[in-house]
Amino acid sequence: MKKGIILFIVSLISVSFFMVSCSKDKTAVKKIVVATDATWPPMEYVDENKKIVGFDIDYLTAAAKEAGFEVEFQNTAWDGIFAGLAANKYDAVCSSVTITDERKKTMDFSIPYVSIGQTIVVKKELNGLEELSQFKGKKVGAQIGTTGAIEISKYKEITLKTYDEIGLAIEDLAKGRIDAVVCDNPIAANYALLNPKYKEVLKIVGKPFTTEEYGVAVAKGNKEVLDLINAGISKVKEKGIDKELEKKWLR
Amino acid sequence: MAKIEEKQSKQKIEITDGVLIPARDDSSIFSAWRISFYGAIAALVVLPFLSPEPYSHVLKFIIGFDENWRFDIGNSGLVKTFEVTVLSIFFALFIGLLVGLGRISRISFINRLCTVYVEVIRGIPLLVQLFYIYYALAKFVKIMDISAAVIAMAICYGAYIGEIFRAGIQSIPKGQMEAALALGMSRSQAIYRIILPQTIKVVLPPIGNEFIALLKDSSLVSILAVSDLLRRGREYASTSFYYFETYTMVAIIYLILTLFFSRLVAIMEERMKINANQS
Structure with missing residues (x-):
């Protein structure tokens, strides 16, 4: 019984604290x-x-x-x-x-x-492919749920590989496990032009093909x-x- | 994982992960297994029927049917999950048998090597191992996506299955070995002809249990961009925003699979018992 009363009082105090802190938030x-x-x-x-x-x-x-x-x-x-x-x-x-x-x-x-627009990133050695429609039968990566992934999934013949993070897709591209990555152009530029690890290996092809x-x-x-x-x-x-x-x- | 209790008299292996395997004596119509299994199947059928949008679309997407309900094997998350599970358990059994034998080896180098392997692997979370083999080791060797997943799963489960084999071998009464040696067999002959055939019987149920655990853990490979059931579900949810519906379907499919296989393992165990009693 005693425990019950203590518990009740403690919960009463914490609830009132909670309310006070809530009302404080509103004035600030x-x-x-x-x-x-x-x-x-x-x-x-x-x-x-x-x-x-x-x-x-x-x-x-x-x-x-x-x-x-x-x-x-x-x-x-x-x-x-x-x-x-x-x-x-x-x-x-x-x-x-x-x-x-x-x-x-x-x-x-x-x-x-x-x-921004969606851009294709490929390995430096890959030449001649500049549009997404040319990647039929190849593996193209993107971050899961992004507009890049949605664009790729419009082409049934392309194998879409979705990654939790764009960095993992770029890494797989650099390792040669996939043929291209589609992402927003600022991100593509950051990885393929500025990143010291990837700028020697990767390049951007074509122009951004969507306007978003x-x-x-x-x-x-x-x-x-x-x-x-x-x-x-x-x-x-x-x-x-x-x-x-x-x-x-x-x- | 399976914990193995050695009993000289009964050769019984006890499994702590017991929930997976339905109790044999629970034969009432409303056993826990029946309720969950048929409940899940009912949900799988009724939900898409009641609200085709989005449930039936989710189902199509993750199992891999195209618009006309034709099965598209290349895009099937279900097939991918099976592929990873079956290949992994196959290689894991192979690794496990070697490790199990190595763990009872009298050659101290092999024994130590296998023990270190088991200790190291069991001390690293599977998720970390997957990342390690896929991304970290890619610095030295290029392993394609699904092979990396299978290799990581096999190496991980090989350690656990190795322990099952070791305990299984050690659970065979010493008298068997002594009798074989007395008949003039060498130690390795005795192991291959007398001990291992008996071990198989003892270890099959816990290995079945590992298979089910592996089937569930195979969902971890979705982080390696392997398009298994979970990854397909996540792809669907992340563009359609039907999170509740998608993950409900994914969970139901996994549940049906594991319940189905746990029943198989239970039946197998039962058969083994009968055989053991007859002989």
Whole structure:
């Protein structure tokens, strides 16, 4: 009986603490928790100091400063990132998310903040193949659930290999286990042109063959967060901060 | 994994992973096995029937049917899972037998080598081994995706199966060996002609159990971009966003497979018992 009473009191105290801390949050600056899959350099990745950095991170941080909210980034695996959004584990996803009609059905998007295209990366020795349609009968890799993977799966004759992280796909390409990798052009450029390990081995072929726009995704109907983010993004564009960031990260 | 208890009199191997193998004496209509097995099959049939979108699409995608419900063997996650499981258990049995024999060897070098192998492998998580063989060793040798998966699984399970073989061999009464030696056989002759044939009987049920464990662990190879059941499910979920429906179907298929095979192992064990009692 005594134990029961103590337990009751303890739970009462903890519940009241919880409520107090909740109400405190509301008076302070709105904090938005943003999920990102930090395996996608230079858009978002983990640097040597284990900090999440990249174009998207800088962009949203700038937007937050302009619109007066706080952001906290949370590293999340890509293939469950939208499930977590739907389950309200975080408020938004800013992780190089291409705005597609399919995705619009299950989530809401901010105004687009940068546009990119899908590009093909191959080994240096491979010549003559420049379009995805020429890769019939070959193995082409992409990160699972990305627009790159969706583009490849449109060609039935191509064997699509999906990876948890784009870095693993690039590594397999360098090792010769697959013939090509399809990903967003900033990422392709980062691996094939800048990365000291891969720039001697890999190259980009053809031009970006899709036009896509990145947006910040929020749960369907979460207007409060969406408005804040949209306000931030438009201010960043107005002030020209986005051009600086593009120069810094995308070149 | 299987823990083996040595009993001189009964040659019985006890399995701690006992949930996998249905109790023999549980013969009521509503045994746990029946409820789960037929329940899973019912769910597999009823769900796609009740809401074809998305359940039947999920099923088509992960099992590998095309639009007209024709079976497409190259794109089948189910076939890939079987391929990895069967090849792995085959090589694991081979490695296991060698290691088991090595572990009872009197040549101290071989004995030590096999023991070190077992200790090292059992101390490293399978997931880490998979990454290691696929990505780390790729620095020296190029192994294609599915072979890397099979090699890693076989090396890992070879260690566990090796322990089963060792315990199985040691569970054969000493008198058998002594009698064989007394009849003028050499030690190796005695092992191959007298001990091993008896060992097979004892180790078959725990090896069946390992097979089921391996079938479940084969889902780990999905991280190597091997398009098995789980990877197919993840591919479907990540573009369609039907997470609940997709993983429900994947779980049900795995459940049906493991329950089916655990029944087979149980039946096999029963047969062995009958044979043992007759002889």
